[in-house]
Amino acid sequence: MRFRWWRATVLTAVGALALVYLAGITRIGGAEAEQLQDVPALTADPTAELAAIRDGAPVSGADPATALEAAAADPATAAALAAAEPSADTGELGAALASLQSAEGDLDPVEVNAFFTDLGAEPTAWLAVLYPSVVAELPGAPFDARIAANRLVLEATTAASTAYASPERPWTADAERPARAELTALIGTDRQFLYLDPYNNAGDGSWIEVVGDLHTAENVAVLVPGGSAVLSSENFELYYNRAKSFVDAADGELAIVVWAAASWPSGWVEESWASWSQVAAESLASFTFDLRNQIGEDTPLTLAGHSYGGAVIGYAETHEVEADQILHIASAGMGNEVYSPEDYTEPCRPRYSITAPGDPISYVQGMPYVPLLGHGADPDDFPGVQNLATGKLSDAPGAVDDYGLSLAEQGLSGKTVEGVHSHSEIFYPESDAWNNILKVLLNEAPGLADEQPEAYAPCA
Template identity: 80%
Template sequence: MRLRWWRATVVTAVAVLALVYLAGLARLGEAEAEQAHAVPVLAADPGTELAAMRTAAPVAGDDPAAALAAALADPATAAALVAAVPTADSGELGAALAALHEAGGGLDPVAVHDFFTGLGEERTAWLAVLYPSVVGEMPGAPFAAREAANRLVLEAATAASAAYDSPERPWTDDAARPPREELQRLIGSGREFLYLDPYDNAGEGSWIEVVGDLEAAANVAVLVPGGSAVLSSENFDLYHQRAESFVDAADGELAVVVWAAASWPSGWVEESWASWSQVAAQTLASFTFDLRNQLGDGVALTLAGHSYGGAVIGYAETFDLEADRVLHIASAGMGNDVYGPGDYTEPCRARYSITAPGDPISYVQGMPYVPLLGHGADPDDFPGVRNLATGSLSDAPDAVDDYGVSLHDLGIAGKPVEGVHSHSEIFYPESDAWDNILKVLVGQEPDLAAGQPEANPDCP
């Protein structure tokens, strides 16, 4: 009997691992199957067609800002606008929008931005109101239009979460259902999203959020979170707070984009599989070109990844991307099947890594190559990487942790950043580690750790 039990357990475990592995292959295959589509070119002026779209839509106001405000004040109107999708038989502009929407991520974001630039700022603003679900998730669409569109997406999704779905339940006609809490508290918060899908990740959501002023900042960082980066997780607010701590300290010199616009793993088992990071990395690499195109060459871009996010930015570097420097923060690795600078498209890009002594992530860094398992080389040993010192937590009287809790009350003020909790302590404001991360993000010279990897002999 005991032998049969063990045999059944082993067979079950092997079957589960095989299914997860095949799921990873399927996920990666889906990403590789995406092909770039041509961006439509309008032959005629779209003014008349756009006017007809406005007339047919349930909006009020003579300008897009007024129409947006009116729609945000009426959840039913917001829901109707979010549900609207352009069709190929509605005219040249409608057909072009339908083609862009259908292509999804398989588009050159620079070409898409040129399309909207050709329409002009006011017409683009109107399309963000008339078709928010299309504009709000479209790579290459102007950031201001995407932010406006996603305010409507948020309003509609919050209202929808409080409604009872079919089948009809007459006894619920007068009943109240609480809306999704993580969406409700965003209403009126002023938080800005370049992408917001409340239904991705099996209904737990995904997002791209801007913290700070993208137009004014001389430095912009893209921060890719660790595992469980979904709207319903505490990581949604946690990474906003972490980004905000750096932005506030930089006094207008820095904006941070928290990027979690993909399917995201949760837990050590899922996070160990490379397919999640490989698929996310392709989308992230494309986003960097969108960011560079809309911000211009004068802005310094940093690509930063924490924990599992390090695996994403690492694998993203195997594609063409735009980044002046890359920062691995307690990173899972340099990317699946990446074991040297030559595996990157830009071997000599400036790279930094920071991992505290005793951080549990060290147990998975630098795992030997297994197809679709693990995340490549150890960032702290990678040739050419500059390792940052982690130092100690702040001992200032007002020093706090990620959640605003006093470090003195916790009994950890001034202690070295090390051990099991260092995976998060590395972000505690005003710590030596936090200060070194900030220095990299704003282009200053950080304090380096005592031990450094060998230099990359192929780089100056």
């Protein structure tokens, strides 16, 4: 009798693991089942239809830029525009937009971009104002239009967050909740979002953010964050700070896209399951084609992932992906089921890795293969990878960490990058690790670690 509780506990644990395992299979199966939908083509000039839509919308301004500023300054107008949905009732353009919206992103972004290119720059800018909820989440839509549309989405969702999501009660009739702090902090800033969904991840949100200028940057990188990459987490601001530190130091030569546009795990248990990274990787791979198409073939493109983000970029390489080089930053692994360069679509793509001695991520790197568990090979031992030196933190008087706090005041000036805190210390500006990461992002020769993996013979 006294052992029954043990049996119940074991059965409960096994049952819970089975459910998580099945959920992972379902998640992967759902992703693999998707089929790309056709992008509609316009056969007539949409000018008259667009003018009629403008006449019926709550916008003011003779041009889209003026209308955008006016709408962004009025939460009620922004909310009305964000709620607008295109319809075939307005004509061919409305029907096409409704079709793109109903596809829910299951589209070839290159074909979507061609649709807007054919439409023209000014009509596209107007659609970002008139139907921001459509354009803001549409892969392939021109980035400038998506950034503009997300300004209105941000205004609308911030205002909506003050309402009670329940039937009205006597004590809520004249009451408002405080607006979501992470959204309020973005109002009036120059932050640039290609995607901003405050409701994904069970209400914690997800995003894609541009740091820098994609139009003028000589080098572009995609940075995929580690675990708990949601709007309500401190990681939202932290990865912006990290990206900005590199962009500012590059003085216009670099733009970084922080990509966290998927369901994201939180905590070591969820992050150990491969299904999250596998589904995110498919979306990321698609995004790289969108990005490449919009920045051009001649701009070097780096795909970088930190911690759990390394597992995402690693598995993304098992798909077709647009990237000139790969950078694993304290990475969880090269991707579930990846144990050789042959497991990638491009085995000889240049790859770098940086992990400091004593980083706790080393306990999960290179775990033996178990279906749906773990993230593949250890990046620091992977054939053909070049390991970056981690070195020391900066000892300059004004040196700060990735929160902007003084290293001197924390007693960290000149410290060797190692141990538990090295998982974040590699991002501290002006450290040896940070400098080597920056050099990779700028396609310059970085400082390499003393120990290197073996070369991959077919690529040597």
